Amino acid sequence: MSKTFSDLGLKQPINDALIDLGYENPTLIQEKAIPQILSSDEDLKAFAQTGTGKTAAFSLPIVELANENDKNTQAIILSPTRELAVQIGKNIEDFSKYIPNLKVTTVYGGANIEQQIRQLKKGVQIVVGTPGRTVDLIRRKALKLSNTKWLVLDEADEMLNMGFKDELDQVLEATPDTKQTLLFSATFPREVEAIAKNYMHNPVEITSGQKNQGSDNVTHEFYQVTEKTRYAALKRIADVNPNIYAIVFCRTRRETQEIADKLIQDGYNADSLHGDLSQAQRDAVMDKFRKKNIQMLVATDVAARGLDVNNLTHVINHKLPDQIENYNHRSGRTGRAGNKGVSIALVNRKEKGKLHPIERTLKKKFIKTAIPTGKEICEIQLFHLIDKIHKSEVNTSEIDSFLPSIYEKLNDFSREELIQKFVSLEFNSFLSYYENAPDLNNISSRDREGGSSGRSSRENMTRFFINLGRKDKLNPPKLMGLINEQGINKNVEIGAIDILDTFSFFEIDREFESFTLEAFESNSPEFNGRRVNIEITKERKDRKRSRRRGGHSSNKGGFGRVRNQNNSSSDRRRNNNRGRKPRR
CATH class of the missing domain: 3.30.70.330 (RRM (RNA recognition motif) domain)
Incomplete structure (x- = not known):
């Protein structure tokens, strides 16, 4: 029999909030971490793949144990990006909705620091912050961590990848030796192990799955492309999956914007997410993506770190990242909350060798997949259209008055002719586009890998x-x-x-x-x-x-x-x- 959150020792106000949120059974990392933090003041080193519920694993026991009558900052939670910090802060607010005196505030760069200082002065038990802004507030003596009981390093590997080691050191030094340090990470490279060694005392280690291994809910596929066919292959993957809901990862902001612009010009519901956007623009794009008004979000690794979306069908690596850990983070955006997902890599001949170290680390094999042909795409799109028609509801009250005239106009056509004309009307653009489409799997040895596109990005x-x-x-x-x-x-x-x-x-x-x-x-x-x-x-x-x-x-x-x-x-x-x- 599976455990419930009440079985883990959480008080009733928290359980009531979890019921309101639709939380029923804890994930494996939550089942292991919550009782450990509640029952012990030992440091904790926790591995959990992206999308397995790490936020609740560390925040629920802190909400349980924090003293709502003490207005000193009792917990500091560090996160690599402002989007992820905001998401964590929002989750904690939801978890503590029936504990009125427990306050949480989120601090990050790009927002009004004076307003954040005013919030801290009112008394906040839990602070969630990005490393840079947290250090800034410590230097201004606006954030005082002398009474901190819990320090959480969330996505510690990503913070180190982004160059925040000095900021982490400064925050760690500002907290008392008596605190409990909780380190959560999706991967454990040597640098994360070094932080654990230098700043944690005999930490307990728990895992959800094996270190650095990919989720069992995600399959990994690769398509072999040339630089000339990379974007065309991306389009065909989108077309062969009519219900695609995906993040397309690019290496640079410029490439991200270029690919998003191409997709939009070609009629896809797409948009970009990268560091050149203002915070208001980023929030607007993410809001549209969560509501599925955008089917394909083209993003850089850093910009996508705060996304909390459970129903992604695909993650597409337009270009592979330099670090294996980043591939693990990318692929972990899909296959969440028990859903299945697909992580796709578009690779040319030179990049194909990068797949082997990923396979060794994830302990999973990439499946070589043929780029869909025009005929395959047309067939799938055609039957997708038929399925939509079959499932559509007819609002007779709205169209009844028009039906006699419609029947009269279409009276000369047989049933078969009507079907043919309707399908052609909806489908001719696909048929026309792919009528003479080449087979992109036929890669000639004369194709230059990394040709003009490679030179362009280097420029x-x-x-x-x-x-x-x-x-x-x-x-x-x-x-x-x-x-x-x-x-x-x-x-x-x-x-x-x-x-x-x-x-x-x-x-x-x-x-x-x-x-x-x-x-x-x-x-x-x-x-x-x-x-x-x-x-x-x-x-x-x-x-x-x-x-x-x-x-x-x-x-x-x-x-x-x-x-x-x-x-x-x-x-x-x-x-x-x-x-x-x-x-x-």
């Missing part, structure tokens, strides 16, 4: 040399953190990262080229005792020679290579010039 990025590498214990998250520390906006687009032995390369949005150079020069940063220098690199064109001298970048816990498919072979040639700076 929008500036590639920098940095005098740090593996021997300096540099890795991609630490490099991103180093970039963020120079005051460069955390939403700035960062492209390919190559970590080599004694030096490395990274790409950054060309619009921030001068700002990046000036920031590093004026700040004179150091890393592990070494002065940091960066320079703009220039590509070399000796492709044949460079192809024979391919080098490897190191990114344990991520893909074997950090570079994406757009990296030119001249980059690989540099790997053999150890310790030598690129030519200016």
